[in-house]
Amino acid sequence: MAVIKIKVNGKEISREVSDSTLLSDFIRDNLLLTGTHIGCDTSQCGACVVHLNGKSVKSCTTLVADCNGDEITTIEGLSKNGKLHPMQESFKKHHGLQCGFCTPGMVMSAVDLLQKNKNPSEQEIRDWLEGNICRCTGYQGIVAAVKDAASKM
Amino acid sequence: MKNFNFKSATSTKEATKLSSVKTTFLAGGMTLIPAMKLRLAAYSDLINIKKIKGISGIKVSSKSIRIGATTTHAEVAASKEVGKSIPSLAVLAEGIGDPQVRNRGTIGGSIANNDPAADYPSACLALNAIIHTSKRKIAADKFFKGMFETDLKKGELIESIEFQVPEKSGYAKFPNPASRYAIVGVYIAKFKNEVRAAITGAGNYVFRSNELEKALSANFSTSAIDKVNISSKELNSDIHASAEYRAHIIKVMAKKALSFS
Ligand SMILES: Cc1cc2nc3c(=O)[nH]c(=O)nc-3n(C[C@H](O)[C@H](O)[C@H](O)COP(=O)(O)OP(=O)(O)OC[C@H]3O[C@@H](n4cnc5c(N)ncnc54)[C@H](O)[C@@H]3O)c2cc1C
Ligand code: FES
Numbered sequence A: 001m002a003v004i005k006i007k008v009n010g011k012e013i014s015r016e017v018s019d020s021t022l023l024s025d026f027i028r029d030n031l032l033l034t035g036t037h038i039g040c041d042t043s044q045c046g047a048c049v050v051h052l053n054g055k056s057v058k059s060c061t062t063l064v065a066d067c068n069g070d071e072i073t074t075i076e077g078l079s080k081n082g083k084l085h086p087m088q089e090s091f092k093k094h095h096g097l098q099c100g101f102c103t104p105g106m107v108m109s110a111v112d113l114l115q116k117n118k119n120p121s122e123q124e125i126r127d128w129l130e131g132n133i134c135r136c137t138g139y140q141g142i143v144a145a146v147k148d149a150a151s152k153m
Numbered sequence B: 001m002k003n004f005n006f007k008s009a010t011s012t013k014e015a016t017k018l019s020s021v022k023t024t025f026l027a028g029g030m031t032l033i034p035a036m037k038l039r040l041a042a043y044s045d046l047i048n049i050k051k052i053k054g055i056s057g058i059k060v061s062s063k064s065i066r067i068g069a070t071t072t073h074a075e076v077a078a079s080k081e082v083g084k085s086i087p088s089l090a091v092l093a094e095g096i097g098d099p100q101v102r103n104r105g106t107i108g109g110s111i112a113n114n115d116p117a118a119d120y121p122s123a124c125l126a127l128n129a130i131i132h133t134s135k136r137k138i139a140a141d142k143f144f145k146g147m148f149e150t151d152l153k154k155g156e157l158i159e160s161i162e163f164q165v166p167e168k169s170g171y172a173k174f175p176n177p178a179s180r181y182a183i184v185g186v187y188i189a190k191f192k193n194e195v196r197a198a199i200t201g202a203g204n205y206v207f208r209s210n211e212l213e214k215a216l217s218a219n220f221s222t223s224a225i226d227k228v229n230i231s232s233k234e235l236n237s238d239i240h241a242s243a244e245y246r247a248h249i250i251k252v253m254a255k256k257a258l259s260f261s
């Protein structure tokens, strides 16, 4: 056990957790931020993607103990003053989701893409989302949403 | 996942001191954590090596590029210096897994793990790399020993990998469509007095192809590859590809690698 200090969605948090706690479990079970999903045991689906110090990572493959002093943004941290983030708006508008299970990870991953590449091509969007699996949409709406969000951000 | 203690080392010395038969080093965790979650591995302590100063980052000279063990795949892919002096190495890093794997996964972890389908081991063999550890220097030719097996001793830490800058080089892989690991990956490098060709994904572990090296040393062109005979005898057969298919794809990827060089 150790006391971990971590900033989550702008708020300083200090909690005692066991060394083997995964960041995904910490976010969901300790902080009750259940927007971050867990879809696999093999680090392949991307439903758990959050930002760690501004970069997208798989929270299911990161230890909280490894994030001491770091800054995390989860899907709950994207909207500002009750207004959805442009990427979220765009997913809604373009039917970038059906069941919504993959969506938090998709959105967090896509936001990271636009930080690096302001105007990605369709191929670049598809390549970037390699680590995010969606079983519903067939990806068309997702790609359209990311393209549209890029034009607005 | 079985419970363990998390310890963070700030120096190579501390990391090796904390190490015992029940512990292991933690770099990006992109291989280790899934393995522990699936209970394929369990340790009493994980020793985090990402806080150790001096084993991260990229140093370039005219003859070699030295990459610190905890440098992430994303950092190598984005490095202008790597892109300029060994572009094929940046291409390889950019093709590993997905962006989130590249943001965490490290070159040292990839090499220490020596997955038969990992990308970096082929770069080490083709670019005649020297692996610098906490104890010694190991030539890549002597480092990779078998499936998931290397010459590293317990508690020995990789500090950096030094790649020799070739005249020309190229890497091409036929990726597994789900994971992006190599079903076959071929790395070709031409130096002043030799051509080296390394193959990953196809066998038990990474290996150099004598046949390709001989043909390309005589004539560095795709037509030379056409005449090479790759035996499927020692190659892997699994749900992704038969040994015969892999033997065929080796030539296709070798030609592609050459066209990138
Ligand atoms: C979904 C997914 C897709 C992937 N796709 C690919 C791919 O296409 N190609 C590919 O090559 N790889 C792929 N990988 C593996 C990835 O590249 C890993 O990052 C890498 O193999 C291990 O690096 P790591 O830093 O995460 O190591 P860790 O998981 O932290 O460690 C792995 C092992 O290496 C040891 N170790 C780590 N650093 C050192 C060191 N400096 N000295 C000594 N021992 C050390 C650890 O003790 C551990 O046993 C993929 C992984 C995932 C989860
Ligand atoms: S839960 Fe599937 S990648 Fe994290």
Ligand code: FES
Binding pocket: A096, A097, A098, A099, A100, A101, A102, A103, A133, A134, A135, A136, A137
């Ligand atoms: S919307 Fe259902 S998995 Fe993507």
